Amino acid sequence: MGLIELYASMFFAFLKIGLFGFGGGYAMLPLIQHEVVYRYGWIALEEFTDLVAIFQTTPGAIALNSATYIGYSAVTTAGYGTLEGILGSVICTAGVSIPPLIIMTLVCTFFFKIKHNSWIQAALKGLKPAIIGLIASAALILMNQRNFPDYTSWGIFLVIFIASLKKVDPILLILIAGVAGVLLY
Incomplete structure (x- = not known):
């Protein structure tokens, strides 16, 4: 082509x-x-x-x-x-x-x-x-x-989801999920 x-x-x-x-x-x-x-x-x-x-x-x-x-x-x-x-x-x-x-x-x-x-x-x-x-x-x-997703990914998801329902700052949630991913994987 x-x-x-x-x-x-x-x-x-x-x-x-x-x-x-x-x-x-x-x-x-x-x-x-x-x-x-x-x-x-x-x-x-x-x-x-x-x-x-x-x-x-x-x-x-x-x-x-x-x-x-x-x-x-x-x-x-x-x-x-x-x-x-x-x-x-x-x-x-x-x-x-x-x-x-x-x-x-x-x-x-x-x-x-x-x-x-x-x-x-x-x-x-x-x-x-x-x-x-x-x-x-x-x-x-x-x-x-x-x-x-494995169980660790589901765990991170659930923690972030619950925190988002509590109106935690989304940027902070992104940072927490990123740090958790680096530490756990």
Whole structure:
């Protein structure tokens, strides 16, 4: 596959992810995995699950972070240079960003005029279970055999969960979980 073909396939793959990725980054994970791991093979499944963990700790949306990384990685792994990889990052990031930008511009323009329409209300109610299903699917993807949480992970989770219910500062909880992970593993 030539560079132009690679750029085009990356752009349209991430355009599709951006177009159908309702519900945010976690809901997009199954779509991203299908395209980049199974359909095109740009990264391996193990690398994908590792990347999701890394993207959770970095600022920014998961979809944008994954598009940026995968765009660079796919191009450089195909044997092209750093500049071509950077352009791959830009192309993938643009692909995943354009549909939500257009959709939100249209929605914001017309939503206040039609928000009480019964068809719109029904469509929004119909999207809620689909989004929950996509997020649950993302959780199952992350719990593949290699990464299935052990009892220590469940213990850390429970302590952090209970502390979050007590309204402990989230940044402190992240630090505590990180330190616990380093000490226990």
